[in-house]
Amino acid sequence: MGFWKSLFSTSDAAALPKTPDADSQSAQGVMVGNSRIFFSTDREIDLYELEELCDAVGWSRRPLRKVKKAIQHSFLVVSMWEQRGASKRLVGFSRATSDHAFNATIWDVVIHPDFQSQGLGKALMRQMIKKLRSEDISNITLFADPQVVDFYRRLGFMQDPEGIKGMFWYPD
16 A cells, blocks of 8 residues: 555654644644644533534534534544633644544544634644554545645645545435
């Protein structure tokens, strides 16, 4: 599987594009304007705040009980927060499911529109991949809407690597 070998045969730092301050964001955060941006892997996320974030990018609403269940059953959850003084708000989110051995699929990557085009989506994905690789997950997949395929391609993802085609089953 040449695609996966090419993505993970070098060090993680070399395999992923450099995002300014991306590595320091997870610990202390990074300043963006008057705000501090930081990551968290805490699963205790206010579901209404997550719903507001998804609304901001135009996603269809999903039942909160199912969103809660999806988060609880995810292998990894990474959220991105803006902190201004004592207040903080959710500005980015992603999660991954996994077999806990070889494979993970990244889901629900969302960045608030006010924070897009600043390298923070790349930083969130870099954090996701770094965490998955630290768990020895080597096959990372995702599903992408057509308008964001180029974003993921620039991060090293490939459409249909080596002719692999996904298949789907939906209820009637």
